[in-house]
Amino acid sequence: MSSDEQALMDLVARGVKLPPQPQVLVQLEDNLSRGDPDVRTLARTIAQDPGLTAMLFKAARSPLFNPRNRNLDRLDQVLMVIGSKQCLNLARAFSLATSIPGAHRHGMEVFWVRARELARLAALIADDRITVCNVFPDQAYLAGVFYECGVPLLMQRFPDYCQGLTMNTVNSWPSLQEEDQRFNVDHVTIGYLVARHWKLPDFIAQAIRCHREIPHADMGATRSLVAILQLAVHFFFRVNRIDDAHWPILADEVLGELCILPEELEDFFDRISDRFDAES
Template sequence: MHGTAENVEKILGNIQLPACPAIMQDIMAEARKDEPDFNLISRMVGNDPGLSAAVLKLANSPAFRRNSSISSIPQAVSVLGLKKIMLAVNALYLRNSVSATDPDVRAFLEKFWDKSNCTAEAASMLAKALPGISSEDAYTVGLFHDSGVPLLMQRFPDHPFDDALHEGDWESIHRKEEAMLSTNHAVVGNMLARNWGLPADICQTILHHHDLSIFTDLSHQASNMVRSFIAVLLLAEHMASVYMGFEEEGTMGQLPAHAHALNHIGMEPDEFHETALDILGEMRQYRN
């Protein structure tokens, strides 16, 4: 696998990895203080109309909403907390990190980011039903797992990336990319995640997220948390596919790869199917 930073940068040519957003660095710098100034953070968010909308959308999303709707930035910052505010920053700037002029490519990217957001929401909601898995981290994994795809699309516009929307054979996706592009979207996504300062376990999850041997090879170097994130991601991505009409509802928890994920998180297929229907119901109710 062509996984070193030097090889990937050579393959990507003059495509630059999107820089970590300045506002993310500013918020992180404030968050690291002994007494963060939440009013200052609210002003930072409020000065950016796109980010304000993203924060309010996240605060009222099925993944993180409270009993009453949130309508102001200070209220959202207070209720969400800094870690969730960073999720909104990530979601907005990740979506805007790659632009396209071709109408077909723009339409694909819209669907692609919609699926990433749906996957992030489903992963976060599934994580809440499981012990020891952060719902915020699960959301980040869902958001970033395929983030290498738009970057590779810029460099290889003629390569079909439809598998990013339609699951197909989870493991064969990387083999195809390696054969044709000499790298794959997990390697590129891992580089982007590290560039944005995401935690090591999340970066490792992105790197290995199409490698099912992580569940069967006892010598695999990945941590148990990375396995848990990949298990949640595998199931959440399928829920997102069902939500967007790419897959049938009856297949939830029934595909061969799902058996590895369910075994790892200790959930029976029938139990997962019920949980998934509840999650999809909440997502549909929110968007209708």
């Protein structure tokens, strides 16, 4: 048994319920694993889930995933324009929220608003820096949604989680130290194990595990993705007009990894925030 499998069993033993993958995702992964799947077959699989279908059409209307602004009215067209693997990543991201029951309604609503905003910022940063980092927008979006997905699972498991960790506003972020002290587990570890359970690409799972620590340069795509996520977190704070006390610790490594000079950061933020507002 691998260490990840043992950790998953330990979580279950503590009463933390990992969200199962929707059957549509299982079928999509199975079809894609066979090589060159027919887009009509994939479209029929996705069409089983009306909510997922609607979200993919919404994504296909975004300049981020459809830069040529093609008019798409069929799922097979969406798959051809966005790409089959990219659609799978978006389907994973869209499906996560519906796979976790809401135990604390307001806290859940706040969490998913924050997760979606972070994911969009990460996708926009990845799109701008793609020639530098080779991380694609769908991958960054997926990582952004899963980045703190252990939080709603702890809400589900511990009814007083939100009260103790002030998860009632979009600007409050949970403390790993407080979680460890109160619950003997933290949301980052849970998020990493969910990413493994849902078969996310390894570099995305590792980026979730790193959280707010920049990994060594030899970790390649993981390091780039962590840098994208940390800049997205920083921009999230700026968009919401609150101080990011952690940014000075990370700034040099994040900007260096993304090939952004410190004096370029203000212009870069303006460019990303303008696109963020335009697509809201």
